[in-house]
Amino acid sequence: MNISLLIPCKVKDVVWLSSTVFKVVFDPKTKFKYQAGQFVSVAIPTHRERPLHEWHSYTLACPYETAETNGYEIYVRYISGGMASEYLSFLRKGDEFTITSPHGDFRFVPPSTDKDVVFIATTSGIASIKAIVESEEFQKNKPARTYLLLGTRNEEESLFTSYFEKLGLRVIPAVTKPKILTFGFWGRVTDFLERGVFPWNAKNADYYVVGNPKMVKRVLYQLNLLQKVDRKSIFIENIISQFSFEKESTEAEVHELVPFKKSA
Numbered sequence: 023m024n025i026s027l028l029i030p031c032k033v034k035d036v037v038w039l040s041s042t043v044f045k046v047v048f049d050p051k052t053k054f055k056y057q058a059g060q061f062v063s064v065a066i067p068t069h070r071e072r073p074l075h076e077w078h079s080y081t082l083a084c085p086y087e088t089a090e091t092n093g094y095e096i097y098v099r100y101i102s103g104g105m106a107s108e109y110l111s112f113l114r115k116g117d118e119f120t121i122t123s124p125h126g127d128f129r130f131v132p133p134s135t136d137k138d139v140v141f142i143a144t145t146s147g148i149a150s151i152k153a154i155v156e157s158e159e160f161q162k163n164k165p166a167r168t169y170l171l172l173g174t175r176n177e178e179e180s181l182f183t184s185y186f187e188k189l190g191l192r193v194i195p196a197v198t199k200p201k202i203l204t205f206g207f208w209g210r211v212t213d214f215l216e217r218g219v220f221p222w223n224a225k226n227a228d229y230y231v232v233g234n235p236k237m238v239k240r241v242l243y244q245l246n247l248l249q250k251v252d253r254k255s256i257f258i259e260n261i262i263s264q265f266s267f268e269k270e271s272t273e274a275e276v277h278e279l280v281p282f283k284k285s286a
């Protein structure tokens with residue numbers, strides 16, 4: 023990955039949205055434009071001499087139109103013992119950190135005809151769907167029917183269900199460890215697709231799939247090979263579970279990085 027620009031940022035707020043997901047709202051020193059669906063990489067200090075930082079990617083969770091005025095946002099799934107998510111969960115208002123300029127080509131492509139649009143995501147992948155659905159691009163080209171197949175562990179992680187419903191999406195929560203057995207579909211998103219029965223028009227739909235590589239690979243197989251959906255109608259984003267790329271920072275880059283600075 024090419025680090026074209028390092029951007030110092032200041033934390034505006036850290037808000038827990040559920041017991042496993044929190045958002046970090048921040049202002050970059052230099053405002054930058056991006057497309058809904060893109061991600062930034064955050065410099066996570068390693069407390070080792072080399073490499074000083076690991077770069078972990080996080081999708082920008084709101085579109086540029088709102089980030090510009092309300093602050094930029096990332097949604098982080100907390101993983102106990104996970105270096106990046108632990109570090110980010112300790113940030114407080116006024117703290118500073120460094121990100122790269124935005125990357126990625128996962129974005130909404132308005133469908134040409136009356137196609138359905140189907141988002142398929144798991145908890146950590148929800149940020150890109152949120153940014154896309156809130157974006158002017160999506161709102162101006164709103165598909166007649168939009169579905170969200172949202173995979174989470176339990177009902178609490180499905181906190182976005184009602185939010186997306188208010189935005190007009192038909193949400194199907196797929197919950198692996200439900201506390202209430204009647205809530206949504208009991209199983210993984212891939213279990214839901216495995217049945218081969220869909221509320222949307224399977225062959226006349228565009229699909230946006232965000233999740234870990236195993237999930238994305240399985241969904242691709244189910245849609246493309248089993249359901250014969252045209253590969254060009256399936257847009258994918260892999261959220262790998264390890265840090266996104268390893269790189270020894272050059273002396274110049276280290277100099278540019280904002281040191282981990284706690285506010286008073």
Ligand SMILES: Cc1cc2nc3c(=O)[nH]c(=O)nc-3n(C[C@H](O)[C@H](O)[C@H](O)COP(=O)(O)OP(=O)(O)OC[C@H]3O[C@@H](n4cnc5c(N)ncnc54)[C@H](O)[C@@H]3O)c2cc1C
Nearest residue numbers: 078079080081097098099104105106107146149261262263
């Ligand atoms: C393009 C891209 C976009 C991404 N966007 C986001 C985002 O918006 N929000 C987000 O939270 N993460 C996102 N990620 C993942 C993120 O970069 C980190 O990998 C993740 O936060 C884990 O880092 P960690 O150091 O906390 O845990 P690690 O030390 O890397 O992992 C600890 C353990 O948790 C497991 N694990 C790692 N990631 C996950 C996960 N997401 N869910 C469940 N278990 C996991 C690992 O298998 C490992 O066993 C994205 C990754 C990519 C490549």
